[in-house]
Amino acid sequence: MIDTQHSLPLGFVRGEPIFDQPEDLYIPPEALELMLDLFCGPMDLLLYLIRRQKMDILDLPILKITEQYMVYVDMMRELKLELAADYLLMAAMLAEIKSRMLLPQKHDDDDDEGDPRAELVRRLQEYEIVRAGAQQLDEQPQQERDYFVAQAYTDARDFAGQTPAEVSLEELGLALAKVMQLVEVQAHHQIKREHLSTRERMSIILSRLDDQGSLEFQQLFSPEEGRSGVVVSFLALLELNKEGLIVLTQAENFSQLYVRKATRVDASPWQQDESRDF
Amino acid sequence: MISEQQLKQLIEAAVFTAEQPVTVDQLLSGVLANFSLNRPRVRQALEALQNDYRDRGIELVEVASGYRFQTRAELAPALVHMWPERAPRYSAALLETLALIAWRQPVTRGEIEAVRGVSVSTQIMKTLQERGWVKIVGHKEVPGRPALYATTKAFLDYFSLTSISDLPALAQERPELIDVDEAAAPQSGQAELLTDTRERDAEEETKA
């Protein structure tokens, strides 16, 4: 039986020539190992055996195939190949089908459902599709093998990197809410809340003093702002003075009051006094 | 207004500098955002560009996820020589797994193993995902909630496919099934799932 196979060309597995006469009972261990590498598992091996003998999947000669398959599995076991587990499972399945085939069959059992081979046949068909798909996939033009993507350098990305990030008012509001929460959690006694416009006005006053050096006290008030504006400015000045950020000077009592930014000289003696431990 | 030449220049520059293939819509909302142009006009310019490059070493092609410039097929042997380190080799097992996911998506690892008759190596699944060819699109509502895998547009692009049915083998129907659990999932339900996956792909593309 095996002799008849000798003349058959062994053909190719996945485009690789198959080694001489693997149906011989003796295959050099290295050769078998190499060959098994070419198979993607028991289904692949099974399909190979079927194809090699030009058998029809739909009319699977289970006895013959099981016999041949077992030859390989036995060799694998002898060689203690790691792959054996998946192959053994298939061997068990084949053996089971074989034994069911040997049992006396009922008459109405000639449809597919009753054929113990049906499930295996379906699986083989399914696997065959996948295998063919893989082969066709391999033949497709592949990147870096059959074509390369052409790309050009651009400095436009740097340009993009320089575009400032967008921030929405909501985001800023959320950030602020978070900060306010932090402040509350940390120490709401220590940090006294000033009215916002007061803090903002403090910045504005500092900015103006930066630009203009010193200003007359009145220059920091705009009557057109109305009473509330004057109050805000006054509170801002008081706060700035308290924080030692500005200095109010006066040549003599009831004369013009000047406002200028504090310098180190203004602040340091007072600062030192405060910190000195008596 | 924009001249024909300016239009072609902008499209050309955008396609050449994009990291992924570029769609007409991406061009319209990107590099062409400041000009009021419509799709036909852009398609026309793309065709004109394809013509311009007819005899060059590279060509403008349309793949699954858009347009890209790529080298002419006949130059590959010489180019592989230039970049030997880039040449990929994919094992038969990996290609088989990939073909199976492409054909049966969305599919679980268990289902892949059932068809291939062999356990799927974690390395293969990792490689497929790292290459961006396969991604998890959901979980099957069975015990253990196994991940459902599907192929991506990047997979199609890489293998120069516009659709999985470009591979004749995978355009085939699945052989008749007798499994009980399969009966529970009707074909129509499966088709719906595939559509969803595709839509989800499209969403991701937009985000990316």
Add this chain to the structure above:
Amino acid sequence: MISEQQLKQLIEAAVFTAEQPVTVDQLLSGVLANFSLNRPRVRQALEALQNDYRDRGIELVEVASGYRFQTRAELAPALVHMWPERAPRYSAALLETLALIAWRQPVTRGEIEAVRGVSVSTQIMKTLQERGWVKIVGHKEVPGRPALYATTKAFLDYFSLTSISDLPALAQERPELIDVDEAAAPQSGQAELLTDTRERDAEEETKA
């Protein structure tokens, strides 16, 4: 033998697919290895290619480390729109710092750090100032004379605010404020004041 067109195609394809600029020698030992060509011939082909791309969206240029194709400089502003996702996102740390400066101004870096409980990076302060949202309005007269930071008119403009107190989070906070001026200033008066503040700010901007 290799035709002039084939030579140009190979060079073109190689330069377009290289990750770095390509030198004449790299071309000779790589993509052109199978043809016996000399440097002048390759240089000639490169010049011819430069000519071919003269009116295209990309150009072939020689930089220090070799030849590369790059987009025409004047297309950059339009190309930027191709990468909207590239626009930087400010970190939570930066936004919190900005919010804190807006709220507590004029404020030192140390004070910001005290509230946030973490140190504020120099980069954040630099970014905020470069963006024109924050400026130094003075120095606190304590040892080390730390800079006092405040928000600018540009900051208010960017967020379409007329005053810091327009910030949504602060609006919620207002009922809790029991400052003296709150009682003294009726709502309408306050609104008036805010407008004036803006004008004064505008004046400052002009002077600055």
